[in-house]
Amino acid sequence: MTAATVAAAAPLAGTAVRAAGDTLPVRIAAARLRALGCAVETDGAWEGAGRIDLPGTGGAGCDIGWSADGADPADERDVQAACGLAHLHGLARGGPRFLPVDYASVCAGVLAAQAVAAVLLARERGGPALRASVSVSGAALLAVAPYAAEATADPDGAPVPGPGEPPPFRSADGVRFEIETLDPEAWLRFWELLGAPREAIAAGWAPFQRRFATAVCPLPAALSTVLEALPFAAAAEAARACGVGAVPLRTPEETAEEEPPSPWRLRGTGPAGALPPFTGPGPLSGLRVVEATNRVQGPLAGLLLTLLGADTVRVEPPGGDPMRGVPPLAGGLSARFAAFNRGKGAVECDLKTGRGRRAAADLAAAGDVFLYNWPPGRAERFGLGADDLAARAPGLVHVHADGWAGRDPAPDTPATDFLVQAHGGIAHLLADGGEPAPSLVTLTDVLGGLLAAEAALAGLLLRARAGTGAAARTALADAARLLRAAGRGTAHRPRPGTPAAADPAAAAEAFPEAFTRVHGTALPRAPWTFTEAEDHR
Structure with a gap:
């Protein structure tokens, strides 16, 4: 194994981390940080969901709560009820249903690991010691954000099941x-x-x-x-x-497969210079992301990098992304599109032409991260693959937000959320006294978007610490694997005192700190907060 391969697999090798709290969000965060190369020391119980500390950094790290304001909800079941997940998961079948996987906790663990990675990246670029905070309710609200955007843009257009049955x-x-x-x-x-x-x-x-x-x-x-x-x-x-x-639909037992060497299939692409210096206030401030994505997974990954402070520009086809015009509209823009793309710029490039492909290559080469969720091989056909741009942009971090990651069930099988839930064993994990069925909440799309954003942070850390460009590839199938590893949770078990299940519009009203209002539409704020660590003030 070459030195570059070792560095790619573990860009945070030698970094000490202390994880406190025996909860699923902490366990997920600790596992993600170990995969980055951290030496993780675990403590016992902790008030709240937990915390991640970086010893010797003056207080840098991440606090993990159940709720952003420290009040209720106090566990996964409460979170799913209060934040709209139970409402959405049960909507197709006549009433609220709790997800038998602790989905919000898994997402919160990934977000916490991202926060720690972002804190370390800011320090590598000359920034101060930062303290982050994230909550399980904030993770759930991020997952329901596109539904909340549509519900608040058109309060009278709430979906109803109607006659008929959903798949499978x-x-x-x-x-x-x-x-x-x-x-x-x-x-x-x-x-x-x-x-x-x-x-x-x-x-x-x-x-x-x-x-x-x-x-x-x-x-x-x-x-x-x-x-x-x-x-x-x-x-x-x-x-x-x-x-x-x-x-x-496959059972979890039928999905046994060899895990990739790195959760992000991260590899170095060649020597590169230093990243631009930290400019504040966000951990990724001063960095540019070029994004060529559509639908959910890719745009959400780009949104997370934007909310971390990156300057993000989208590559869109002539006339703009067709999703911009999908009703309901708010201020002339699709509410759902706005939920994933607020704060991003856009440049139109016709990738069917040589001129358009050259323009896209120029744009990507001038960035620090190039993020795309095209089918495998399309970036290379456009001349936008990692090897194609290596000479012009040796420090570029390429992130491919994929679907099957080369393990398609059959040739040309679409890599979309519900097929991934079916093939990845999630439908069976969700069975709760009935037949297995995928959730109609886009579980792997959202978690897949989180993983793609995490891959970008891993690549940027590799660039900062090992002086190499990077290429990474994550997939919706990876989101299914992570949910399988977490296993069945506890939220679906009835217990007294659970609040009534809120719909997404009510959740947006109940957690105003998680949303900003644009033309009356609730759009997601960052799921983390970052402040300068107290010991460095």
Whole structure:
């Protein structure tokens, strides 16, 4: 193993960390920091969710609470109720349902590790010792932020389940499975090939397409009836012929796989100079992120880097990202798009042309991080891969926010949230007295976005400490792996005293510190706070 490989696997080698508190957020944060190379010493119980300290740094580190203001909620169940997760998870099936995985706690642990990484990166760039804070409720509110944005932009447009049942489907031979396509023509071809009624095909497309944003998907019963008459092999063959993904639900035991050498598949790309100096106030201030992303995972990763202080510019197609115009609108901009992209600039580049690709390459080469969530191989076809830009921008940190990370269930299977939940064993983890089914909350998209932002921080630390550019690749499948590792939680276990489940709009009202209002729409604030450590004031 080369020195560059060792450095890439552990950019924080030699850094001492003390973790206090025996809670899931602390355990997740400690594991992420160990993967970065930290030597983590663990203490026992701690009031609140816990804390991470960096000995010898004058008080730098991160405090982890259940709630940002120190009040209720006081555990994962309370968080899911108060912050909208229970409402959204149960919306498609008639009432609040608690996630049997401690999802908010897992997200909070990743955010805490990010905060520590950002604190250390600021110090490497000449900044002061910073103390961060993050909360489990703040992590949950970040996850529901796009739903809160839509709900507050259009208070009368709250989604309702309506008649019909959401996926997954069941085949004649008893296989439960999900399907996926983002193409209405492929949807039509698939159902017509199977002989579904034309009116059911037409009625099903809108809720199927919008389920990512609404957390409901009432499909006509006639569609399920068609698939119930076929063995899964026949349905899968029809799906392949029409460009539709079809993935059986797997148990966690069926997902056993070798973990990557680094959670971020991080590697050095060659010698590079120092990063720009810290300018404050955010830990990433003075750094530029160039982002070519769409939908949820990539834009959320870019938003997190922006909220850490980076100057972020999006590469968008001519006319701008089509998601800008998706209703409901607030101030002429899609509320959901604004939730993921507030504070970013945008440059339009036609990547179908040589001129547009050159313009994008110029933009990326002038940045410190290049973040994209294109399918594998597309960056290289555009001349924007790590090797393509190495000579011009040797210090650039490339972050590919991927879906399957090279482990597709079958060739050309779409890498989207619900298919990843199905294939990654999450649907079975979520079963609570009923049949396994993916949540219609975009669990792996959001957690996948957190992991991609973490990869950017890992790459920047590698650049700062080892003097090399970096390339990283994370995936929605990694989010599923992390949830599997955390296992079943406790939030779904009934207990007296749980508050009523709030919807996303009510959660935005209840936690005003987590949102800012733009044209009346609730948009997420940073899930962390950073202040100068007391010992350095």
